[in-house]
Amino acid sequence: MDFKLTVAGTASAMPVPERSQSAQVLSVHGRLFLLDCGEGVQKQLQRYRIPLMRIDSLFISHIHGDHVFGLLPLLSTMGMLRRGQPLNIYAPANFGPILKFFLSYYGEGVDFEIRHIPLKMKEPEVVYETKSVQVSAFPLNHKIETFGFLFREKEPQLNVRKDVLERYTFTLTEIGSLKRGEDVVREDGTVIPCSAATYRPYEPRSFAYCSDTAPFPELAQWVKGVDLLYHEATYLDALADQAAQRHHSTTLQAARCALEAGAKKLVVGHYSSRCTDRQAYEQECRTLFPNSFAADDGDVFDIPLVRGE
């Protein structure tokens, strides 16, 4: 029942020796989601012991090179490893020709189906759903079409309280009703209200990925109350002009978004190649939003399960 983010790369467009470019892996109940694919992502996954073959699907924010140059090699390797399961890639529409180029040039031996789900929403929209997780995509504000993603664990079925189970003898149908959130009404008129008889076994967890973007008013609303917010912070506050010019964010802008969203924790990355002091990013964020972390390659942010009752 994990809900765990591994930050596989924290560099921005200009390559630096000590960091890799954007790539993150979210593991939800053991199912792996890869967000962006900077060059060398496979090596990073190997380094952090994340099995390539357990990747369920890919979420690509935009097609700038530092977010996709690792994708073609990754798909090639999945082919060599004989992946059978189809791979869904949620990416902007202009990702289509990149995939087409890949398949026409490097598609030999790639025997699994690759499905590109083009993103074009103007506000949050659910794009992926399983029994345990729901993913929405929403537009960001960058130079080219760019999307963020919000992963939410689904509301779990309710548990019936032990003392209630001891007090009443339930039929399976009655238990089912309670778990679904319905009151039990018996033929003799007894009412066992769901609210008193059950509890949420755990709090559903959430993670939002916002890379790359200039600040814009709707964003905080769209990621309202998220447990873990990843928001790019390419620049320190002193370079706010440069951030604006390049449709990026500063530390303080990322922290302000976390604050307005009422996020529980903020993680920043996508540092400019001039960044030689990650701690300075962290400190600046913390002046506005204390629970901020400037991620390093390989950092893991685990959101533990908070159990009810």
Place this chain on the structure above:
Amino acid sequence: MDFKLTVAGTASAMPVPERSQSAQVLSVHGRLFLLDCGEGVQKQLQRYRIPLMRIDSLFISHIHGDHVFGLLPLLSTMGMLRRGQPLNIYAPANFGPILKFFLSYYGEGVDFEIRHIPLKMKEPEVVYETKSVQVSAFPLNHKIETFGFLFREKEPQLNVRKDVLERYTFTLTEIGSLKRGEDVVREDGTVIPCSAATYRPYEPRSFAYCSDTAPFPELAQWVKGVDLLYHEATYLDALADQAAQRHHSTTLQAARCALEAGAKKLVVGHYSSRCTDRQAYEQECRTLFPNSFAADDGDVFDIPLVRGE
């Protein structure tokens, strides 16, 4: 006056954590030539302190992913670094659409000219020439169109021996003649033969790059007498069947080529992902060709200048 090979990647198609994929840099008198561009080549160059902006031209053996996936990111970075000098890429004809794709998708901000020189020769042909070096390309024997490259320092101008300079008083014209290899014939009938009056200041050096290839009879002749021969050895001898099936070579096949060519030194690489013991490759090569080395990422093979006189 260096002539130095840096092996930046020794892995083959399947990525492994401890090696990078094919890329080598030959430095000739400070001019850098990049041979193949596996994923992550920029990071490797940074690691080995090879300045990206000093790369003169690129030589691509073939378009398999493990030899070119690092190229698009590299060109992007050169654009960001504002390279002005045109870049020649010597590569098979089927590299054309890859470059076209790059320029149409990632060409914005790439302000330098990229010239693709398509290779299609059936036997060695000079493709590049400066005052100090000449490069020939020749076909290899792989699954798809693949080329090898031979770098030869040019024959230097002759030096006039000190004792001869002391014995005669030469005019500048006479010195020029001797340096070009001509005898001096004076009006009084004196003949100063070039062969006795001069010496070669140094032995021209050479390097051949042969990746990926199954053995074939002409190869040893084409790289005859080379100082440093890089020849792929994807497999140990025990996997000769697999090598044949995949149009690759074994240790012993690489060593046999070096032996038949009369090469001075053999370097092998492009190890199968099953290779956990590089020393085993080296030992097998040495049973046939003692001066063999199984390269590791980052190994440097420096061919020192052998001065005449």
